[in-house]
Amino acid sequence: MSTRTRKSTHAHRTFGSSQKRLRVLVDMDQVLCDFEGSFLVKYREKYPEEPFIPLEERNTFYIADQYAKLEPDMQDKARDIWNAEGFFLNLPEIKGGCQALTEMSQMEDVDVFICTSPLTFYKYCLQEKFKWVEDHLGPDWISRLVITKDKTMVHGDVLIDDKPRIRGVRDPPSWKQVLFTAPYNQKVDLRGRQRLNTWTDDCWRDIIEDFKKRI
Numbered sequence: 201m202s203t204r205t206r207k208s209t210h211a212h213r214t215f216g217s218s219q220k221r222l223r224v225l226v227d228m229d230q231v232l233c234d235f236e237g238s239f240l241v242k243y244r245e246k247y248p249e250e251p252f253i254p255l256e257e258r259n260t261f262y263i264a265d266q267y268a269k270l271e272p273d274m275q276d277k278a279r280d281i282w283n284a285e286g287f288f289l290n291l292p293e294i295k296g297g298c299q300a301l302t303e304m305s306q307m308e309d310v311d312v313f314i315c316t317s318p319l320t321f322y323k324y325c326l327q328e329k330f331k332w333v334e335d336h337l338g339p340d341w342i343s344r345l346v347i348t349k350d351k352t353m354v355h356g357d358v359l360i361d362d363k364p365r366i367r368g369v370r371d372p373p374s375w376k377q378v379l380f381t382a383p384y385n386q387k388v389d390l391r392g393r394q395r396l397n398t399w400t401d402d403c404w405r406d407i408i409e410d411f412k413k414r415i
């Protein structure tokens with residue numbers, strides 16, 4: 201066997217598959233973690249006499265924008281809830297999310313990363329996001345956690361995210377968004393995007409398989 205043949209055989213073994221790997225980015229708030237539900241419970245506990253907006257009537261991505269329309273100081277009262285120590289750490293899981301992520305990461309030719317934005321008031325949020333991931337998914341996922349204010353800067357093929365409009369310095373981003381359904385994004389124009397309503401059926405699997413065919 202010539203040197204050239206040996207080299208190419210080795211190369212074939214090392215990089216055996218011609219299938220490109222699909223890189224999936226998955227958001228945390230309102231995709232893996234129940235930000236909205238938890239906010240409402242805590243808000244009503246803290247301000248039982250104040251008006252509130254039921255989940256099915258939420259119509260803006262930022263809670264504070266809609267609460268500001270109720271009364272002038274409601275915006276600050278709302279912010280106090282998620283700025284508090286322990287808010288992010290104690291967010292309940294969106295049903296089936298962590299199980300789906302674990303299974304997704306075991307799919308052939310798929311790499312999964314968590315991609316989340318921090319609060320500008322980052323005192324508790326940053327470390328609590330790390331701890332949440334460790335507690336719910338395990339320590340191996342810490343190296344798969346990307347925290348950024350600008351998700352367009354992160355390279356990927358798919359971003360599963362509830363935010364109706366994601367903008368940043370890179371336009372267009374490398375990824376295609378799959379819109380994870382939330383109360384405030386039910387009526388938005390999908391602009392060619394796919395929707396994922398829940399983690400509790402196999403639709404996410406079909407979406408990932410479909411993207412694998414397209415890359």
Ligand SMILES: O=c1ccn([C@@H]2O[C@H](COP(=O)(O)O)[C@@H](O)[C@H]2O)c(=O)[nH]1
Binds near residue numbers: 227228261264363
């Ligand atoms: O009403 C809200 C809802 C969310 N936030 C914060 O915005 C970012 C959103 O993060 P994603 O990664 O896009 O889910 C996050 O820091 C939320 O805590 C908010 O400030 N107000």
Ligand SMILES: [Mg+2]
Binds near residue numbers: 362363
């Ligand atoms: Mg989100």
